[in-house]
Amino acid sequence: MNTALALTDVRKYFGRRAAVDGVTLSVAAGERVALLGHNGAGKSTLMKLALGILRPDRGAVASIGGQVGFLPENVSFHPAMTGREILAFYAALKRRPAAEVADLLEGVGLTEAAGRFVATYSKGMRQRLGLAQALLGRPRLLLLDEPTTGLDPLLRRRFHDIVRDLAMGGAGVLLSSHLLTDLEARTDRVAIMARGRLVALGTLDQLRRETALPVRIRVIAADGRAAEVAGRLGGLDLAVPPAEKMAALRRVLALGPLVADVEVEPPGLDAIYARYAGTEAEA
């Protein structure tokens, strides 16, 4: 498989503090990797290293040549320029034909606003303009830092659709986000950073197994029987290890008509993230 980005044992110090501490991570062509971590965990620094804006103190960064698209966190533009002028400026820097500008504006739904100054744009519109510039020249590698903050749910979906299409077209995508639930179904692998180190890397299923986080079983008792059910099961809200999930469910079902309903919830990205990022923070 082609590699879009490969970081090998990359370290970056700011003073004596290691902002990125021995990270090895690769993004294959066509793969979407989510980068998670607290503020200050080193995600943005990792992006800058991947872009070559920062040079690593140790380790190696290899990215696919030529076309790289980048959307920085809280992207901002010169306010006294129109959306079209800004995109044309970046297109000229990437030596892309002017025709691409109109297409991209259309693609992110900014055609009507293209003649207005960016100062009048909403946060969501600026974010879309940011995405448009990242897509100039059909990049083979996309680095997106908190790309969906400030977008409403509908736009977030549209954004993820665009990213999916690009990945299906063979681009490697590394995106960081705070909106964990938003990423769950939309990434191939998850990388979790804490204090500059990579503390977890794998598919969501792999991480779920690795953490062995409890499955949540919520039991809704029949009218007036709550106390009895809780007494026999040891509570109405159960957290059981994955291996004991079926046994626990059988106990619940054995209660027959005492139980009105039952909900089973596997550990979400939130919980997995909290486990990795949390333990690391305590260490």
Place this chain on the structure above:
Amino acid sequence: MNAVAVIASRELREGIRNKWVLAATAVMAALAVALAFLGTAPVGTVEAAPLEVLVVSLASLAIFLVPLIALLLAFDGIVGEAERGTLLLLLAYPVARWQVVAGKFLGQLSILAFAIGVGFGLAGLAARGDEPAWAPFLALIGSSVLLGAVFLALGLLLSTAVRQRATAAGAAVALWLLMVVVFDLALLAVLVAADLPPGLFRGLLAASPADAFRLLNLTGFEGVRAFSGLAGAADEAVLPPALLVGVLAAWVAVPLAAAAILFTRRQP
């Protein structure tokens, strides 16, 4: 289009948009034209003075005004973009750091050159008289642009050296005071207090871009020298124009190169 040209033209467009070009040109034109008409006020009639007198008064105006406008244009160049958050994205593009510095410099220089050309040009047309001596006047415009380039380069160096916009603004004002006002006063004080050898005095004068500019305009042409009050002292202070232009050019090149090197090392 080359990345330097792309950045320069955006800088110019921004200057037009945020009224920088308009403001700088208006200030230049207003003061210069006023000088052109007031040139003969002491004599009694307000009418345009000969071009050579105008060169002397405009040179004095340019020494204060051009560095100030140049520093105000340039101090924001790098640090302002860093603070607004536009720099990071720019650096993610296939653009070398020196190209960013060069593009900013050329864009700002064209704003300044336009303001000086139009502002002083209007005054020159107003004061041209019957047989205008255009050579010293054009030399004044050219050297004013060069003086502006010096302070643009210094301003950009400031802008890459500091981390905060406010620091750059303060440093720009301090630099203006130091190089345009304080240096001359200090030199004057030294001159009064101690008996400087003429060679050293000339060297010190020529080393300051403001004074190199002054000498270039006030002693460079015979006709101007008569009005400048330097006719007597001329031999003391005269330095070859090529040397003075060289000093100014060095004051452009060295800070600009330093800014490019510093910017390349800067971690965004």
